[in-house]
Amino acid sequence: MTELKDECVKPAKGPILPQAETPSAAGEIPQKEVAMMVKVGHEAIDFEAPAYIEGVGFKNVRLSDYKGKWIVLCFYPGDFTFV
């Protein structure tokens, strides 16, 4: 995991697709190909995202940093919303 300086904009890789790990590709998903790709019983799609972690601060996190553990990945519509 990379330490972030306090910059306003710090891109993370986003989804890291298996075929994008070739030397020529930057590992970022092409803008137009965004069909759902995950399936139960199949490997999760790795990604890198900027994160805030209590007691740690800002950090880029990869899903694969947690490989070997049980993971619950939880999407939600937005901070400060109601439900």
Added chain:
Amino acid sequence: MNVEVLAISTDSRFVHKVWQEEELSKMVPGGVPFPMLSDPGGKIGSVYGVYDEAAGVDIRGRFIIDPDFVIRAMEVLTPEVGRNPEELLRQIKAFQHVRATGEVTPSGWQPGQTTLKPGPDLVGKVWTVWKPK
């Protein structure tokens, strides 16, 4: 249960920090302990089938991933209805039990209840071992 939780929305990491400080820390002592990830543009949500392009947000979706990095379960809801953490916990316990024992868990299984051992001997005989109320 030894589970890592990762929360992710389209909000920036800065908004996550302020939400934690201003609201979550008043609901959960010390704030939520898990990483709060940022998915600007919904690229990650798109791959996971939860990005709503019209609204520009990731709708509620949760994925249970096992130690081999295989997705075991997913649940995706439209925004009006919240989740049931009890069912999430039940599913994690069931998947962990299955992984540890090779048994399978019938409908509505709770820890401590009867499990099934699949095999030729069980065909047509499930009724003898599993009696739901």
